[in-house]
Amino acid sequence: MTTQAPSQGEMLDLYAVMVRIRRFELKMVEIFTTRIKNGDSPGALHTYCGEEAVAAGVCSLLRRDDYVFSTHRGHGHALAKGADLRKVVAELNGRATGLSRGFGGSMHLYDPSIGFMGTTGVVGGNLPLCLGTAYASVAMGKDSVTVAFFGEGAASQGSFHESLNMAAVMHWPIVYVCENNLYAATTHVSVNCPVANVADRAQGYGIPGVVADGNDVLAVRDAAAAAIERARAGFGPTLIECKTYRHHPHCMVIPEHRPPKEIREWRARDPIELFGLKLVAEGVATRADLDDIEAREVRALENAVESMAESPLPDPLAVADFLWA
Numbered sequence: 001m002t003t004q005a006p007s008q009g010e011m012l013d014l015y016a017v018m019v020r021i022r023r024f025e026l027k028m029v030e031i032f033t034t035r036i037k038n039g040d041s042p043g044a045l046h047t048y049c050g051e052e053a054v055a056a057g058v059c060s061l062l063r064r065d066d067y068v069f070s071t072h073r074g075h076g077h078a079l080a081k082g083a084d085l086r087k088v089v090a091e092l093n094g095r096a097t098g099l100s101r102g103f104g105g106s107m108h109l110y111d112p113s114i115g116f117m118g119t120t121g122v123v124g125g126n127l128p129l130c131l132g133t134a135y136a137s138v139a140m141g142k143d144s145v146t147v148a149f150f151g152e153g154a155a156s157q158g159s160f161h162e163s164l165n166m167a168a169v170m171h172w173p174i175v176y177v178c179e180n181n182l183y184a185a186t187t188h189v190s191v192n193c194p195v196a197n198v199a200d201r202a203q204g205y206g207i208p209g210v211v212a213d214g215n216d217v218l219a220v221r222d223a224a225a226a227a228i229e230r231a232r233a234g235f236g237p238t239l240i241e242c243k244t245y246r247h248h249p250h251c252m253v254i255p256e257h258r259p260p261k262e263i264r265e266w267r268a269r270d271p272i273e274l275f276g277l278k279l280v281a282e283g284v285a286t287r288a289d290l291d292d293i294e295a296r297e298v299r300a301l302e303n304a305v306e307s308m309a310e311s312p313l314p315d316p317l318a319v320a321d322f323l324w325a
């Protein structure tokens with residue numbers, strides 16, 4: 001397998017995508033907090049802060065005609081796959097200009113035009129679905145690859161095992177990306193996973209299982225490169241486990257339960273800061289270049305929030321557009 005080192009432009013893109021996701025999530029926390037204070041109920045918000053290197057690293061290698069199946073923690077996957085920032089901001093705020101016309105929200109973001117096959121509120125629910133696009137690619141003679149992101153909690157659902165087994169026996173082009181952030185809501189991975197690594201479970205299906213540092217975007221990219229190449233060439237699925245950690249509690253309504261020391265230690269390994277330091281140390285970018293990227297992303301986000309605020313709510317009767325006749 002050949003893994004091409006990213007060019008300077010690709011490195012800066014990786015940085016920009018991670019910053020875009022981080023800024024987006026922090027802004028949504030701000031907006032949702034205000035809305036809750038105002039007696040509004042904007043729904044659940046599962047942020048991806050701390051895990052950006054996974055989505056950025058994997059999606060940087062995908063083509064538009066490759067497919068991504070996401071989770072309840074999926075804003076980062078959508079943005080990394082190329083979803084329009086304005087439409088994602090609008091969708092999370094229930095506006096008619098949103099990705100799902102304002103009817104879906106955080107856990108129902110879809111954009112099939114870029115191969116983004118959706119976030120979902122059903123933990124492990126995306127894993128059987130990803131078999132569909134993989135089968136379709138094979139049946140149509142296309143070399144598109146399907147990526148399924150999921151948490152380590154989902155890896156203890158029956159759907160995980162069914163999906164891996166099917167993909168393995170059929171040699172379907174799927175890259176399974178487990179985002180092991182140590183906790184499924186409040187349950188530590190050691191409670192529901194009896195082996196050291198989720199990736200070890202790949203052995204049971206005769207496919208490669210790889211552990212990657214999920215806070216190192218280049219390590220994620222390397223692991224993904226080999227898996228994508230393998231899948232595209234017709235050799236079947238790979239299970240990648242990215243060890244990472246979320247900055248925020250599980251969602252807006254569940255209080256923090258994790259040990260403060262553990263949170264501090266992981267936050268000290270912030271994927272964006274680590275990558276920024278590396279870019280500067282290796283002369284790929286100056287601190288001023290990185291600040292420019294940050295400023296550009298902040299501007300784009302501010303514009304998206306402004307346009308969302310001016311966008312209408314969906315017409316309730318338009319829901320009929322989604323019903324079968």
Ligand SMILES: Cc1ncc(C[n+]2csc(CCOP(=O)(O)OP(=O)(O)O)c2C)c(N)n1
Nearest residue numbers: 073121122123151152153154181183184185
């Ligand atoms: C089938 C199902 N069971 C339970 C839940 C409630 N639930 C929502 S998120 C979550 C934790 C999922 O953990 P993990 O898969 O590790 O993803 P993470 O939240 O850590 O990203 C649970 C149990 C659900 N949404 N769907």
